[in-house]
Amino acid sequence: MSAPLPLLQVSGLTKRFGGFVALDNVDLHVGAGERLGLIGPNGSGKTTMINCISGALFNDMGGIRFDGQDITRMLPHRRARLGVARSFQIPKPFRSMTVLENLRVPLEYAARARAGQRHIIDEAMELLESIGLKHCAQHNSAGLTQVDMRKLELARALAVKPRLLVSDEAMAGLSSAEVDEILEILLALNKRGVAVIMIEHIMRAVMRFSQRIVVLDAGHKIAEGTPDEIVSNPDVERAYLGE
Amino acid sequence: MKSAAFWGVLAAILAGGLALTAVLENEYYYNALYLILQATLMAVAWNILGGFTGYVNFGSAAFFAMGAYTTVALNKALGLPLPLLILAGGAVGGLVGFGLGYLTLRLKGVYFAIATLAMAIVIETFISNWTYVGGARGAYMLTPDQHLWFNSYIQMLFMVMLLLTLAAVAISRMLSSSRLGRGLAAIRDDEVAAESAGVPTLRLKLVSTTVMGAMMGVAGAPFPYFVTFVDPVSAFNLFIAVNAIAMPMIGGTGHWIGPVIGALLVGSMQEIVKVTVSSELNVLIVGVMLVVFITLAPQGIVGLVRKHWQRRKS
Ligand SMILES: Nc1ncnc2c1ncn2[C@@H]1O[C@H](COP(=O)(O)OP(=O)(O)O)[C@@H](O)[C@H]1O
Ligand SMILES: [Mg+2]
Numbered sequence: 001m002s003a004p005l006p007l008l009q010v011s012g013l014t015k016r017f018g019g020f021v022a023l024d025n026v027d028l029h030v031g032a033g034e035r036l037g038l039i040g041p042n043g044s045g046k047t048t049m050i051n052c053i054s055g056a057l058f059n060d061m062g063g064i065r066f067d068g069q070d071i072t073r074m075l076p077h078r079r080a081r082l083g084v085a086r087s088f089q090i091p092k093p094f095r096s097m098t099v100l101e102n103l104r105v106p107l108e109y110a111a112r113a114r115a116g117q118r119h120i121i122d123e124a125m126e127l128l129e130s131i132g133l134k135h136c137a138q139h140n141s142a143g144l145t146q147v148d149m150r151k152l153e154l155a156r157a158l159a160v161k162p163r164l165l166v167s168d169e170a171m172a173g174l175s176s177a178e179v180d181e182i183l184e185i186l187l188a189l190n191k192r193g194v195a196v197i198m199i200e201h202i203m204r205a206v207m208r209f210s211q212r213i214v215v216l217d218a219g220h221k222i223a224e225g226t227p228d229e230i231v232s233n234p235d236v237e238r239a240y241l242g243e
Numbered sequence: 244m245k246s247a248a249f250w251g252v253l254a255a256i257l258a259g260g261l262a263l264t265a266v267l268e269n270e271y272y273y274n275a276l277y278l279i280l281q282a283t284l285m286a287v288a289w290n291i292l293g294g295f296t297g298y299v300n301f302g303s304a305a306f307f308a309m310g311a312y313t314t315v316a317l318n319k320a321l322g323l324p325l326p327l328l329i330l331a332g333g334a335v336g337g338l339v340g341f342g343l344g345y346l347t348l349r350l351k352g353v354y355f356a357i358a359t360l361a362m363a364i365v366i367e368t369f370i371s372n373w374t375y376v377g378g379a380r381g382a383y384m385l386t387p388d389q390h391l392w393f394n395s396y397i398q399m400l401f402m403v404m405l406l407l408t409l410a411a412v413a414i415s416r417m418l419s420s421s422r423l424g425r426g427l428a429a430i431r432d433d434e435v436a437a438e439s440a441g442v443p444t445l446r447l448k449l450v451s452t453t454v455m456g457a458m459m460g461v462a463g464a465p466f467p468y469f470v471t472f473v474d475p476v477s478a479f480n481l482f483i484a485v486n487a488i489a490m491p492m493i494g495g496t497g498h499w500i501g502p503v504i505g506a507l508l509v510g511s512m513q514e515i516v517k518v519t520v521s522s523e524l525n526v527l528i529v530g531v532m533l534v535v536f537i538t539l540a541p542q543g544i545v546g547l548v549r550k551h552w553q554r555r556k557s
Contacts, residue, residue, distance in 0.1 A: 110441025
């Protein structure tokens with residue numbers, strides 16, 4: 001019996017910015033329903049990897065398959081409709097819209113293709129409740145606090161109703177209690193079968209969350225393994241602490 | 244505004260227009276009203292792309308002129324009636340809008356704006372050299388004899404323009420609260436985020452440029468009958484393009500009512516100044532108002548009203 005195909009299969013991915021190689025021949029895979037941690041020092045290429053997976057950037061070499069389908073040259077909105085969702089490290093709210101309307105967009109566009117049009121507003125409110133933003137549903141999203149903006153960023157990714165969610169430092173700047181809140185949300189989502197790639201600098205969160213961790217350094221994958229294996233990996237220590 | 248109230252107001256305005264033609268003879272007023280309505284229609288059209296979608300178009304006059312010259316060409320070739328000419332003008336304007344969108348899909352910000360300007364120049368050059376429609380020397384239009392039950396042809400044109408403008412306002416309002424409208428707003432706010440929310444940004448931008456172009460083509464289609472003599476200078480007038488940008492900015496681009504308010508305000512002032520002072524001052528008025536609003540109230544009149552309401556609430 002062969003192993004089931006992974007949900008996401010990134011092979012030999014290379015991305016350059018001019019002469020600078022941001023990702024160099026990186027392989028990455030995520031199984032259906034898996035929880036993967038993606039870590040690495042600043043500038044190691046994590047966000048660039050997410051940009052390539054979500055389609056915000058096209059990679060120069062290598063291939064990306066999602067659910068058996070080649071998505072390497074697919075536009076981002078089509079990937080979103082297939083169920084690839086991402087949150088942005090630097091929040092990008094739809095600033096002219098209320099918090100609720102921010103969720104309507106992915107619900108009406110990305111999720112509708114798969115889930116059909118149910119009660120969009122109800123769904124949006126449920127999502128806001130689960131993430132703790134219900135009280136500001138009618139507020140303008142441009143006026144949110146940094147913390148609430150991060151929550152909105154995550155909520156909007158959830159509104160895509162993803163099969164794979166990539167969360168790019170969603171917990172930066174949150175208090176310890178809020179980090180736990182977000183962790184619970186992501187764990188609950190994962191329980192429903194959604195695969196999650198978590199990019200995070202808060203080690204406590206990544207270690208607790210991830211079943212497997214991939215470490216990037218200067219565009220290279222330098223380690224991969226369970227949280228325990230990663231903690232005791234000398235290469236990883238070197239990358240984080242410097243020589 | 245509630246839907247019932249909105250449609251009620253539209254119906255009342257239409258009825259008001261009809262009543263006016265029954266009691267008021269003086270053709271001057273219909274001339275002035277026609278120009279104000281034409282500017283309103285252009286402003287509403289501009290706002291679909293400029294306000295809702297966030298792409299600034301400097302070439303509005305070219306779409307308007309395409310509508311006008313479609314009328315000139317088809318009138319000469321086939322002698323079509325006005326309603327068909329308006330449809331044709333809309334179709335040609337929409338096609339040009341689609342073409343513009345297709346060629347500039349990946350241009351952003353100032354580059355897109357410059358491309359619209361370049362497009363306008365290309366189209367004007369083409370029309371100026373097309374002798375069938377009069378080329379640079381222009382073409383005369385005969386005013387048709389029939390004007391339905393109206394007292395004069397200009398009265399009928401005024402009613403036609405009123406109807407077209409109200410239709411455009413209704414479309415713009417429906418659009419702004421629809422799924423499509425939210426997709427356009429998402430593009431305006433952040434294109435990358437819009438894509439990752441599943442919004443097909445390239446396709447929606449095409450829809451937006453096409454609808455804008457079609458509305459402007461419609462606005463231009465009756466113009467040859469209104470002026471009875473069209474040449475590139477009048478049809479591609481910079482004033483048309485400036486008004487189409489300035490009026491939504493002054494009224495407020497974020498809301499469907501913004502361009503309507505801006506056009507009615509600025510358009511009326513222009514018509515008043517035209518008779519009381521001089522028509523040379525028109526450009527000055529819109530220029531000064533634009534500068535004042537951009538510096539003091541970038542959200543336009545709608546933004547000012549909103550701010551005032553919020554302050555009263557809290
Ligand atoms: N659009 C871009 N243009 C040029 N260089 C970029 C761009 N995006 C990222 N980079 C560079 O690529 C490297 C990796 O960046 P990034 O993926 O954001 O790292 P991380 O998310 O791991 O901190 C950095 O050196 C960054 O400066
Ligand atoms: Mg990053």
